[in-house]
Amino acid sequence: MSEAVKRTYSSQLRSAQARETRRAIVAAASRLFVESGYGATTTEAIAEAAGVSRKTVFTAAGGKADILRLAIEWAVAGDDEPTALVDRDVVRRLLAEADPVALLRGWAAVIADIDARTARLLTALEAAAASDADARELADRFERQRLAGARRVVDRLSALGALGLSRRDAVDLAWLSTDPVLYHRLVHTRGWSARRFEKWLAETLCRQLLGG
Structure with a gap:
């Protein structure tokens, strides 16, 4: 496998992993927003439910309002396609x-x-x-x-x-x-x-x- 192919494969793998992490965060937040309410749901709680760090939540999906927006947009569309x-x-x-x-x-x-x-x-x-x-x-x-x-x-x-x-x-x-x-x-x-x-x-x- 050439270096160029290896780099492309590695980039695709990282992109897929980042997407899965984002999905996990949004799914966890969605459950918490419904069960506990938006105000009572903290970023720390989202991170714990998704099994990631607080920093990863912000890096992958943004703040609480950003995550709620994503959750609703994905729910409306039925997927996370753009x-x-x-x-x-x-x-x-x-x-x-x-x-x-x-x-x-x-x-x-x-x-x-x-x-x-x-x-x-x-x-x-x-x-x-x-x-x-x-x-x-x-x-x-x-x-x-x-x-x-x-x-x-x-x-x-x-x-x-x-x-x-x-x-x-x-x-x-x-x-x-x-x-x-x-x-x-x-x-x-x-x-x-x-x-x-x-x-x-x-x-x-x-x-x-x-x-x-």
Whole structure:
């Protein structure tokens, strides 16, 4: 094996190890944020749960707010790949859908899938936002992203001539209907199945947004 190949292999190995360390830190922090709350979770606790040093936590994933952001972003996407959800094939296909009902059913499926991974984390974030400036900024950021997603779907429905109300009202209702707190309350608190929630959400979106 040449020196160049050895260096490339060594670099790839270090990169893979760093990624695994980062994943372990984010996974450990996610559990602690949900179980103990954002404010009560210390960097030392994250390090201990992940089996690394406090310094490694900062080096690999950043501070507590950075880790929570990563945890939520990865939960939304379903992995730690750098491609944003809006640029992924599942969303591209969804926004190319020509049948308004199929579009909303597909969107409800995507939302329910995301909520299953993020609802508890976002509940922890919302609680932290009441007293922590970093958490508040992060919560506002994810709210803006969710609103942007609602606008994209509503604009597609409008282009299809399918809206049964004004664009502004449609955006507001779409944004409200996809609040993860609904999933948290109905599935985690009231015991609904994820499939029942998805069906309810699809029916609600169709009823609220479509004309005729």
